[in-house]
Ligand SMILES: Nc1ncnc2c1ncn2[C@@H]1O[C@H](COP(=O)(O)OP(=O)(O)OP(=O)(O)O)[C@@H](O)[C@H]1O
């Protein structure tokens with residue numbers, strides 16, 4: 001999977017600038033934006049280009065000054081200096097301040113620049129991959145297991161183990177806070193796709209007019225405000241897994257597009273007709289009854305049937321017997337370690353109160369509750385009096 005490489009060029013010679021953009025944009029993966037001066041570029045530095053080419057002799061702020069500012073702002077940005085005259089001093093200064101390449105303006109400039117940028121692209125892609133892997137390692141250690149001993153959760157765990165190794169679409173259901181996203185991560189990190197990205201996206205949390213470009217990406221100028229090309233979550237998840245959370249809330253028009261993507265395994269960025277092949281495993285989650293949504297006319301029936309690949313239901317905590325106290329002890333231990341507040345335990349009465357509570361907010365509520373209790377209790381043993389249950393919402 002190739003990332004889009006964002007290249008900024010700073011060049012006061014309009015003809016040269018145009019030629020450079022033309023040469024570079026022959027490569028599909030480059031998104032090139034040209035600036036006529038350092039001042040203009042610096043106003044846009046926050047858009048975080050991957051690579052910047054700078055004409056050394058510019059009117060106004062000099063190439064060298066821009067290079068220093070870039071380095072100070074974000075030393076991950078790779079810089080190529082382009083110079084009109086051959087001066088050893090200029091080259092030395094450029095390299096001293098972190099430029100990756102120094103290219104002379106002559107008949108071979110464009111070929112040479114294209115080659116430099118190709119080399120830098122490999123470097124940028126490698127760095128991005130390392131970043132993703134680093135995040136994944138952190139994620140994986142965090143979501144290695146689903147804890148519990150009740151029959152209800154053991155049944156779910158067995159289903160998860162069955163679906164992990166396959167490539168099947170899975171529909172994860174359960175009340176709010178039961179651990180649907182955690183289950184999706186467990187599936188991903190135990191699947192052959194584990195070294196590729198896990199990309200969760202909450203479909204309900206994104207405004208309707210942005211969701212399509214968020215999922216599928218967009219081309220430059222596809223709509224007002226689309227000032228550069230952008231890849232969407234599906235492309236980001238290439239080779240890995242995407243979790244479409246709160247799928248029941250997806251706009252009905254977008255549901256038709258999603259169905260097509262699931263069937264054809266291809267997407268088009270907004271503003272483009274070019275189809276991009278996808279290799280993404282799709283997981284979907286919902287806390288709503290999708291069948292009811294179909295009856296209400298808010299969910300497409302064809303998509304509903306397509307999503308019935310493999311059903312994983314996460315039981316509510318009140319259906320999980322003693323799991324509430326098992327989880328509570330686990331959360332207490334890791335919270336105390338994290339906060340360095342020493343080892344704490346629940347008294348017998350506190351444990352009984354935890355077991356008796358119905359946990360309408362499920363694991364999310366339990367976790368917040370345990371952390372609150374750990375902070376409030378002043379002794380090593382947390383007593384029933386230290387517990388503060390959330391008020392019940394009628
Ligand atoms: N097995 C588990 N181990 C540790 N933490 C868990 C586990 N399951 C859930 N949690 C924690 O409970 C909280 C809720 O989990 P999660 O976000 O996966 O639930 P959800 O079902 O997706 O909720 P919602 O319906 O609101 O989206 C998170 O803070 C998560 O870290």
Ligand SMILES: [Mg+2]
Pocket residue numbers: 180181245285
């Ligand atoms: Mg969720």
